[in-house]
Amino acid sequence: MPQPSTRNTFNGFALTWRMPIIVWQVLFFVGPLLFMVAMSFFLVKNYRMVEAFEFKNWEKMLTRGYFWDSYALTFILATLSTIVASVLAFPASFALAFKVSPVVRRWALFLLIIPFFTSYLVRIFSWYVILAESGVVNSILAQIGLGPYTMLNTMFGTLVGYMTLTLPLVVVLQTFALANIDRNLVQAAHNLGCSPIRAIYTVIMPLAKTGLIVAALFCFILSFGDFVSPYYLGGSKPPTLPILIIDTTKSGQQWPRAAVVAVVMMLTLITIAFASLALAYRKRASR
Amino acid sequence: MIVQRLINWSLRGYVLLLFVFIFSPILFSVVFSFNSARFPTIPLESFTLHWYKTIWNDPDVWTAARNSLIVSACTSVLATFLGFCTAYSDYRYNFRFKSAYLALVLLPPTIPLIIMALAMLAWFSKIGASGQLWSIIIAHSVLTAPFAMAIIRLRLNQMDKDLESAAWNLGASEWRTMREVILPFCKPAIISALFLTAAVSFDEFAIAWFVSGLNKTIPVLILEIVQGNIDPQVNAIGTFVFLVSMTLVIVAQIFFTLRAGKMMS
Numbered sequence: 001m002p003q004p005s006t007r008n009t010f011n012g013f014a015l016t017w018r019m020p021i022i023v024w025q026v027l028f029f030v031g032p033l034l035f036m037v038a039m040s041f042f043l044v045k046n047y048r049m050v051e052a053f054e055f056k057n058w059e060k061m062l063t064r065g066y067f068w069d070s071y072a073l074t075f076i077l078a079t080l081s082t083i084v085a086s087v088l089a090f091p092a093s094f095a096l097a098f099k100v101s102p103v104v105r106r107w108a109l110f111l112l113i114i115p116f117f118t119s120y121l122v123r124i125f126s127w128y129v130i131l132a133e134s135g136v137v138n139s140i141l142a143q144i145g146l147g148p149y150t151m152l153n154t155m156f157g158t159l160v161g162y163m164t165l166t167l168p169l170v171v172v173l174q175t176f177a178l179a180n181i182d183r184n185l186v187q188a189a190h191n192l193g194c195s196p197i198r199a200i201y202t203v204i205m206p207l208a209k210t211g212l213i214v215a216a217l218f219c220f221i222l223s224f225g226d227f228v229s230p231y232y233l234g235g236s237k238p239p240t241l242p243i244l245i246i247d248t249t250k251s252g253q254q255w256p257r258a259a260v261v262a263v264v265m266m267l268t269l270i271t272i273a274f275a276s277l278a279l280a281y282r283k284r285a286s287r
Numbered sequence: 288m289i290v291q292r293l294i295n296w297s298l299r300g301y302v303l304l305l306f307v308f309i310f311s312p313i314l315f316s317v318v319f320s321f322n323s324a325r326f327p328t329i330p331l332e333s334f335t336l337h338w339y340k341t342i343w344n345d346p347d348v349w350t351a352a353r354n355s356l357i358v359s360a361c362t363s364v365l366a367t368f369l370g371f372c373t374a375y376s377d378y379r380y381n382f383r384f385k386s387a388y389l390a391l392v393l394l395p396p397t398i399p400l401i402i403m404a405l406a407m408l409a410w411f412s413k414i415g416a417s418g419q420l421w422s423i424i425i426a427h428s429v430l431t432a433p434f435a436m437a438i439i440r441l442r443l444n445q446m447d448k449d450l451e452s453a454a455w456n457l458g459a460s461e462w463r464t465m466r467e468v469i470l471p472f473c474k475p476a477i478i479s480a481l482f483l484t485a486a487v488s489f490d491e492f493a494i495a496w497f498v499s500g501l502n503k504t505i506p507v508l509i510l511e512i513v514q515g516n517i518d519p520q521v522n523a524i525g526t527f528v529f530l531v532s533m534t535l536v537i538v539a540q541i542f543f544t545l546r547a548g549k550m551m552s
Contacts, residue, residue, distance in 0.1 A: 013461045018376040018388075021369050021432065025391045029429045032403070032410035039409050092305045095298035108302070110540060115309055117486040117536045121509050122525030126312035129319065129327055129517070136315065139329045168309055196294075218397075225399020227493070232513065242401040249497070255409055262402045269399070 033266075040259035047253055057256045061264075066238060071264070074224060074240040077155070081162040081223035085170045086216050088163070093174035094200070109175065112168040123164050124228050131157060131233070153235030161229025166219040173218065177211020178204065213280035220276075221269055241265050313529055320522035327519065338523035347508060348524065355489055355504040357420060362427040363485035369428065370435025370480055375469065377436075378443040379451075393433045403430065404497035411498055418500025426498055427488040434487060435480035438543060442476030443469075479542035486535035490528070 043052045061067050096105050115123070130136045131151040141147040151157050181204065189199040205212065227242035236243050241261055248258040319327040323335040342348045373392050382388075395403070407426045411417035416425075450472070454464040470477075492506035499507055505528060512518050 014376070014380055017372045018380070018382070021373045021376075021392055021436075022388070024369055024432075025395075025429065028407075028410075028425050029395055030391070032406035033398075035410045035413060036402075036406040088305070091298060092302045095295075095302050099295055099298055100302075108306075111306065112309070113540070114533060114536055115313070117483070117490065118313065118532045119490045119492075119506060119509070119525060119528045121490075121492055121506055121513070122316055122521065122528060123312040125509075125513050125521050125525065126316040126319070130312070130315055132326070132328075134326065134328055136327075136329050163308070164312060167305065171305070221397060221399065225401055227401055242399065245401055245405055249405060249408070255405070258405055259409070262405050265399065265402060273397075 036259050037263055039256050040263050042256045042259075044254060044256060049255060057254075057260045061257055061260045067244070067261070069238045070241050070244050073238055074230075074242075075268070077158060077162070077230065077234075077240065078220050078224040080155075081159060081166065082216050082220045084159060085163060085166045085219045086174075086212070089167060089170040089174050089215070093171050093178055094204075096171070096175045097178035105175070105179070109172055112172050115164075115168045120165055121228060124161050124232050127157075127160055127164065128152065128232055131160065152233060153237075155234065158230045158234030161233040162223045162226065165226055165229065166222050169222070170215045170219050173215035174208075174212060177208040177215065180211070181207040210280045213276050217273060217276045217280075220272060224265065224269060316522050316525045316529070319519060320526045322519070325519060326517055327522075338519050341520055342523050342527075345520075347503075348505075351503045351505045351508040354420060354499075354502050355506075358423050358427065358495070358504055359485040359488040361421070361424045362431060362488040363481045365424065365428040366431040366484040366488075367435045367439075367477060367480045369432040370437075370484075371439050371473070371477060373432070373436045374439035374443055375465075377440060392436055395430050396433055400430075400491070400493035404494040407494055408497040417498055418502070420499075420502050422498045422500075423495050423502070423504065426494045427491060430491065430494065431484040431487045435484050438480045438483065438539075439473055439476045442473050446472050475542045475545045479539045482535045482539035482542070486532045486539065489535065490532055 039049075040057055041053045041055065043050045043054055043056060096108050100108070132138070133148055133150065133152070137151065138148040141149070151160075185207065186199060186203055189203045190196070194202070225242055227240065227246060230236055230240040231243055234240075239247060241264070245258045245261050245265075248254045248261065318331070320338055321334055321336070322331050323337065324332040377385075377389065403426070407422070408417065411422045411426075416422050446469075450468055451464055454468045455461070459467065490506055492504075492510050495504045496507045496510055503511070505524065509521055509524055509528075512521055512524075
């Protein structure tokens with residue numbers, strides 16, 4: 001049969017489909033990222049960037065206390081966000097995976113995908129108004145004689161923002177992970193007299209481990225890189241790393257220093273990603 | 288048994304609560320946009336269309352809306368084209384470095400937008416392409432192509448492998464098979480990808496803010512208004528934005544879930 005080749009010989013048809021994305025991503029994805037790394041070694045003279053290979057920017061940034069304050073804050077906030085989101089999402093994902101009909105689950109997932117594609121900025125602005133000193137939450141609490149509580153410009157505010165960003169995604173990923181595990185194993189645990197709570201810890205969570213960790217990883221990456229919540233709801237004192245990038249780029253015109261911050265962020269995220277993926281795919285120790 | 292029931296119901300209640308949390312900012316934004324208070328709270332003040340009139344009469348909003356429309360339309364076509372090519376390559380061929388190839392395609396959405404924004408800004412000004420509408424379009428196509436690729440790839444998974452070979456055996460060339468078998472089969476996914484990538488592009492503000500120069504899109508305009516003062520105009524613009532992106536996402540999902548049978552007939 002004269003079938004077209006599926007092997008890797010020169011083939012105009014195959015290359016037509018393969019090449020566009022390679023060219024595009026090299027030009028506009030790999031190129032910009034590599035250039036940013038290079039830029040972190042450039043110099044700024046008289047408000048103009050000069051191509052060079054100097055460690056000045058790195059020295060300037062890494063020896064400053066405020067950089068490390070920002071780093072610690074960003075890291076702690078993202079870690080906290082990951083823990084809170086994973087814990088808050090789990091009961092809901094558990095319910096969606098095991099306690100509702102497939103139709104309900106499909107609808108719930110459908111609804112959860114919507115916020116992911118709607119304006120995060122407007123949602124945060126909405127929270128700003130809701131959480132304000134004289135906002136909706138405090139006026140409801142006042143009805144029962146509580147408050148007012150300061151929620152803006154606190155870590156709580158930042159976390160509310162992070163949850164707005166990450167919770168839908170974490171619930172979706174966790175639900176997928178939980179819905180895909182073998183029900184027979186859970187049933188077997190029940191039949192052998194395992195209590196439902198214990199079954200969650202010893203059977204369900206280990207089986208869904210990969211998915212749960214991937215969900216947490218996405219949550220960390222999103223929180224670590226977000227500037228809207230810490231800026232508008234958290235008060236930005238001290239600034240997180242993404243806010244530092246904006247300040248350095250926009251007002252300071254110090255692109256190379258901003259690049260230093262960005263490269264440090266990338267290195268951190270790459271380390272975290274590899275560590276958690278190694279954890280996620282590690283074979284279980286024999287028992 | 289009673290305990291079991293109680294647990295099940297409280298779990299359902301918890302899910303509901305979580306949905307309330309997730310959707311309340313959207314809901315409040317819509318409610319506030321019709322409220323006369325400058326700083327809305329409960330109890331609400333009177334109903335008004337004032338904020339909508341304000342944005343309707345604001346030429347900046349119109350310019351931004353035009354820019355957003357151009358950017359998301361061009362982005363969606365470009366990203367869907369790139370996504371289709373990649374999905375088909377992945378579906379049909381095995382080649383060396385394929386996992387590197389796929390990583391190259393799928394990585395952009397995992398990189399924080401602010402980092403992409405800085406990298407794009409620097410790169411575009413290096414190659415002399417910054418501050419244009421099409422700089423946003425290029426950046427957004429890199430960001431959204433993976434979504435298009437994923438949707439179309441999932442659709443290709445549903446296709447019978449023999450369909451393509453059958454066409455070849457009947458004498459159709461690869462190009463003709465592409466035109467008359469593959470593309471029609473992927474049509475719902477392609478439409479879905481067009482709408483979804485448009486939605487992502489329509490809402491993206493970090494990269495757009497960095498590379499747009501003076502050509503503001505709607506999200507960049509919102510960002511700038513929010514940076515100033517509490518201005519309920521944002522709720523009106525926001526409601527409009529929600530409406531547009533939800534429509535896009537819902538249309539995308541409808542096409543995505545269309546069964547094979549319906550489209551092939």
